[in-house]
Amino acid sequence: xxxxxxxxxxxxxxLEALQLERLRRLVDRVYRTVPFYRRKFExxxxxxxxxxxxxxxxxLPFTTxxxxxxxxxxxxxxxxxxxxxxxxxxxxTTGKPVVVGYTKRDIGTWAELMARTxxxxxTTKGDVVHNAYGYGLFTGxxxxxxxxxxxxxxxxxxxxxxxxxxxMLMQDFGSTILLSTPSYxxxxxxxxxxxxxxxxxxxxxxxxxxxxPWSEAMRKEIEKxxxxxxxxxxxxxxxxxxxxxxxxxxxxxxxxxxxxxxLPEIIDPATGEPLPHGEIGELVFTTVTKEAFxxxxxxxxxxxxxxxxxxxxxxxxxxMERISGRTDDMLIIRGVNVFPSQIExxxxxxxxxxxHYQLIVTREGSLDVLEVQVEVNxxxxxxxxKGLEGLARRVxxxxxxxxxxxxxVKLVEPxxxxxxxxxxxxxxDQRKL
Amino acid sequence: xxxxxxxxxxENKSGRLAEVTEVxxxxxxxxxxxxxxxTADFGILRLIVNSTDRAKQILKExxxxxxxxxxxxxxxxxxxxxxxxxxxxxxxxxINVEYMYAFVQRSGDNAIIIFRFDELDKAxxxxxxxxxxxxxxxxxxxx
Numbered sequence: 001x002x003x004x005x006x007x008x009x010x011x012x013x014x015l016e017a018l019q020l021e022r023l024r025r026l027v028d029r030v031y032r033t034v035p036f037y038r039r040k041f042e043x044x045x046x047x048x049x050x051x052x053x054x055x056x057x058x059x060l061p062f063t064t065x066x067x068x069x070x071x072x073x074x075x076x077x078x079x080x081x082x083x084x085x086x087x088x089x090x091x092x093t094t095g096k097p098v099v100v101g102y103t104k105r106d107i108g109t110w111a112e113l114m115a116r117t118x119x120x121x122x123t124t125k126g127d128v129v130h131n132a133y134g135y136g137l138f139t140g141x142x143x144x145x146x147x148x149x150x151x152x153x154x155x156x157x158x159x160x161x162x163x164x165x166x167x168m169l170m171q172d173f174g175s176t177i178l179l180s181t182p183s184y185x186x187x188x189x190x191x192x193x194x195x196x197x198x199x200x201x202x203x204x205x206x207x208x209x210x211x212x213p214w215s216e217a218m219r220k221e222i223e224k225x226x227x228x229x230x231x232x233x234x235x236x237x238x239x240x241x242x243x244x245x246x247x248x249x250x251x252x253x254x255x256x257x258x259x260x261x262x263l264p265e266i267i268d269p270a271t272g273e274p275l276p277h278g279e280i281g282e283l284v285f286t287t288v289t290k291e292a293f294x295x296x297x298x299x300x301x302x303x304x305x306x307x308x309x310x311x312x313x314x315x316x317x318x319x320m321e322r323i324s325g326r327t328d329d330m331l332i333i334r335g336v337n338v339f340p341s342q343i344e345x346x347x348x349x350x351x352x353x354x355x356h357y358q359l360i361v362t363r364e365g366s367l368d369v370l371e372v373q374v375e376v377n378x379x380x381x382x383x384x385x386k387g388l389e390g391l392a393r394r395v396x397x398x399x400x401x402x403x404x405x406x407x408x409v410k411l412v413e414p415x416x417x418x419x420x421x422x423x424x425x426x427x428x429d430q431r432k433l
Numbered sequence: 434x435x436x437x438x439x440x441x442x443x444e445n446k447s448g449r450l451a452e453v454t455e456v457x458x459x460x461x462x463x464x465x466x467x468x469x470x471x472t473a474d475f476g477i478l479r480l481i482v483n484s485t486d487r488a489k490q491i492l493k494e495x496x497x498x499x500x501x502x503x504x505x506x507x508x509x510x511x512x513x514x515x516x517x518x519x520x521x522x523x524x525x526x527x528i529n530v531e532y533m534y535a536f537v538q539r540s541g542d543n544a545i546i547i548f549r550f551d552e553l554d555k556a557x558x559x560x561x562x563x564x565x566x567x568x569x570x571x572x573x574x575x576x
């Protein structure tokens with residue numbers, strides 16, 4: 001179901017014309033109103049009026065998380081405080097939080113985008129939306145809330161925590177749409193099982209899950225355990241909050257970026273060069289309609305790729321692949337960018353191989369050496385040496401094929417790769433540079 | 434005729450072999466025969482024990498990757514040419530030996546050798562036809 005038929009199915013040519021016009025207005029505005037951007041543009045030799053086509057976007061400087069911290073709290077606001085009606089902030093686990101502001105119109109834009117997101121999951125005004133995203137400084141709860149209200153659905157602002165009570169409310173209020181982090185959805189499923197609640201007796205039909213990276217395997221698990229459709233949604237406070245991109249029920253394959261508001265780019269995180277569609281790199285966003293806190297080429301550090309392949313849902317907006325990692329995990333090996341998620345994709349493709357692996361990078365002389373440690377489980381254990389060696393050679397070959405980097409696969413015993421809570425340590429870089 | 438063997442994946446790290454044998458000792462499992470195939474990075478330890486299922490279970494519980502494979506045990510005349518005769522029979526029948534290793538124990542005047550073939554059933558037939566004595570599983574575990 002499409003919330004805004006006109007804009008979400010705009011032919012590419014019209015969409016790109018709209019993007020260019022909005023981008024020009026944005027760039028002129030931040031040049032005039034935000035000293036930070038003026039200084040950065042001037043350093044880059046950019047003058048207002050230089051922007052002739054969308055491809056000129058790549059001539060503008062990036063904005064990074066450090067820039068946001070350095071201008072704490074309101075240094076990047078592009079409107080006077082009288083026009084700001086809402087302030088949100090990131091958790092700020094390291095140092096000062098990142099602060100973002102919204103005008104009245106921004107709040108309206110956000111509600112529109114979350115209405116689109118919720119519609120991607122089939123939400124209509126007859127639905128009961130169980131909103132388990134956190135309310136407060138975090139953008140998740142309130143962002144989703146306004147979108148559901150805009151649709152006219154009944155919102156339960158339950159926020160996070162107290163799973164037993166959440167399940168009771170789902171049963172009693174007849175919740176049909178679940179909004180939460182994917183890990184919390186799994187937690188709800190587990191508590192249901194403990195409490196003897198059969199998910200088939202609930203009215204839940206769809207869940208829209210975001211705010212943390214997850215996987216296809218997790219989607220299948222959630223769908224099975226809660227007996228719902230599970231969609232991946234994407235957003236970040238620095239861009240607007242939830243409502244940047246969403247999967248559609250029709251394909252569940254890549255998230256449509258709401259491109260009339262946000263211009264996505266994929267760049268090489270090492271060089272900053274823009275990459276063509278289909279290539280994996282860092283996701284960068286420019287917000288072209290936000291008033292209070294616009295960002296120009298904000299580097300998300302999230303790893304994805306873009307695809308303009310037509311989608312059966314009818315939306316013309318470009319799709320971004322599910323986030324597969326963070327640039328912080330990226331390795332440069334013999335000059336080639338390597339993301340652990342790429343190695344993982346090779347391993348998953350080999351039958352029986354569990355995605356428990358570790359990458360060890362060392363330097364022998366002046367040459368980088370990549371060792372991929374793979375745990376041997378019963379499914380791949382062969383009693384003959386040639387069977388195991390064949391498996392190792394095959395993984396080495398497939399990695400070389402995909403990345404263009406040769407590596408050595410080392411088979412290790414199960415559970416030898418260190419597992420921290422939930423997230424394994426994937427990379428050990430022993431190069432002394 | 435088929436004898437069950439357990440195989441254990443081992444990284445080439447000091448002390449791992451000792452751990453396997455300790456786990457088995459504590460569980461009262463007796464090792465009848467063993468062989469270790471090794472490469473630069475890893476090894477595969479193959480064991481014939483008196484209680485295969487029990488050994489497999491406790492090794493798994495101790496975190497090892499374990500597999501059960503079927504092999505055959507043959508009596509080989511303990512005299513020059515004893516093994517050569519058997520191997521030539523197998524070769525003529527086009528049967529591949531994946532690996533083999535000897536039992537310490539003897540059966541009368543004969544040596545006992547464990548064989549792993551790619552075509553186990555065919556190999557057994559060929560050997561029986563050639564009047565080679567193939568040991569029954571119970572005989573092997575009880576040696």
